[in-house]
Amino acid sequence: MKLQGTMLVKENELYIGGVSCKELREKYQTxxxxxxxxxVRNNCREYVKHFRVNKENNRVAYAGKAFLPIYMCKLINEEGLCLDVVSGGELYTAYKAQFPMEKILFHGNNKTIEEIKMGVELGVGRFVVDNYYELELLEKICEEKGEKQAVYFRITPGIEAHTHEYIKTGQIDSKFGFTLSNGELYNALEKLNNYKNIELVGIHAHIGSQIFEVEPYLDEVKIMMNLVKEIKESYNIDIKEVDLGGGMGVYYTEEDKPKTIKKFCEAIIEKTEEVCKKIDIKVPILIIEPGRSIVANGGSTIYTVGAMKHIKGIRTYVSVDGGMTDNIRPSLYQAGYECAIANKIGEKRKNQVTISGKCCESGDILITDTNIMDIKSGDILIISSTGAYGYSMASNYNKITKPAVVSVQNGKSKLICKRQSYEDLFKLEVV
Structure with missing residues (x-):
């Protein structure tokens, strides 16, 4: 298992943020x-620095869907980031965290009437409009409330990125955005004169997630900048902000070869300057929306090993006290991870095992056929790089309670999300 961030080995024990996994289990359970x-803070600062947030007024909007407790909202605000939300719940979390509403981008391909009303009432900075239906609703609600709303149009640019089918979004066949190739975008632009309470200030595109190549983003830059020019010339609308989405790949296993944040940001900015100079337009304010690349490697999940089953000539199953309820990604789209025994971190890996969860599902497998140290019931197993989409996609399947979340830093741990109790499971049930 690759050591990430502040991970450190002392006397065969794994420490994160100066705190041993053994101490964390004793204090918080697994x-x-x-x-x-x-x-996580360092990743935020790398984005702010290399995307020239302070130098050129560009913006880094953290994609809240990756991991968004109130604590994270406060952290990204402290680090100078904006926030991308996709639901009323995420927006309300930001509100409870006292996150500046003008720094929020409100995404979503089917925002409800209630969500749109909430966004307008709270003063969301930008609505990322996805379709005609939303345009009509937003105009009507803004008119009723006497507000004018700045928006981006979400574009489907027709770029195929090499990633898993379920996390592609930029290709023509997508549920998101106004498609560029079939004229939908131009129809929407023509309709803008009918809307008196909506101001188009930017365009947005997102081509997918867990993308390692820079080239698809450079293609996106070229398409979007040419579109800025076309919209000005054909519709006399100044597009001052261009949001290029997120999707930068991160390390999960040895097969992954991610680019650095610095290289990723510099490539986008350099290509933007090159294209804008070539087509003779002013460089717009640029926005990117990293989520996974900020928190994925900054999160780990620790478990306690329970039952083990050896099937001669086939494999050995090692079961832990969690599974698909705290990390659905392996079951959902065969996501790969690395693991280790945190209390035996320095020992040789001499056994091949499959790490299984405790759910009543044959597909509840976290890692298949991985080499690991000598393993016994009661050991502490750690799976790294679970910071993105672990907690945010957790469920109560099989009536399993959701784990706690702790922050570790400078030898101290701090609870940021409580462990769900059995009584918590029934708070919404009517007897």
Missing amino acids: PLYVFDEDL
Whole structure:
């Protein structure tokens, strides 16, 4: 298992943020999400620096869907980031965290009437409009409330990125956005004169997630900048902001070869300057929306090993006290992870096992056929890089309670999300 961030080995024990996994289990129980605060903050600062946020007024909007407790909202605000939300719940979380509403981008391909009303009432900075239906609703609600709303149009640019089918979004066949190739975008632009309470200030595109190549983003830059020019010339609308989405790939296993944040940001900015100079337009304010690349490697999940089953000539199953309820990604789209025994971190890996969860599902497998140290019931198993989409996609399937989340930093741990109790499971049930 690759050591990430502040991970350190002392006397065969794994420490994160200066705190041993053994101490974390004793204090908080398992399963447990562990949040390496220094690593996450450093990633935020790398984006702010290399995307020239302070120098050129560009913006980095954290994609809240990756991981969004109130604590994370406060952290990204402290680090100078904006926030991308996709639901009323995420927006309300930001409100409870006192996150500046003008720094919020409100996404979503089917925002409800209630969500749109909430966004307008709270003063969301930008609505990322996805379709005609939303345009009509937003105009009507803004008219009723006497408000004018700044918006981006979400574009489907027709770019195929090499990633898993379920996390592609930029290709023509997508549920998101106004499709460029079939004229939908131009129809929407022509309709803008009918809307007196909506101001188009930007365009947005997102081509997918867990993308390692820079080239698809450079293609996106070229398409979007040419579109800025075309919209000005054909519709006399100044597009001042261009949002290029997120999707930068991160390390999960040895097969992954991610680019650095610096290289990713510099490539986008350099290509933007090159294209704008070539087509003779002013460089717009640029926005990117990283989520996974900020928190994925900054999160780990620790478990306690329970039952083990050896099937001679086939495999050995090692079961832990969590599974698909705290990390659905392996079951959902065969996501790969690395693991280790945190209390035996320095020992040789001499056994091949499959790490299984405790759910009543044959597909509840976290890692298949991985080499690991000598393993016994009661050991602490850690799976790294679970910071993105672990907690945010957690469920109560099989009536399993959700784990706690702790932040570790400078030798201290801090609870940021409580462990769900059995009584918590019934708070919404009517007897």
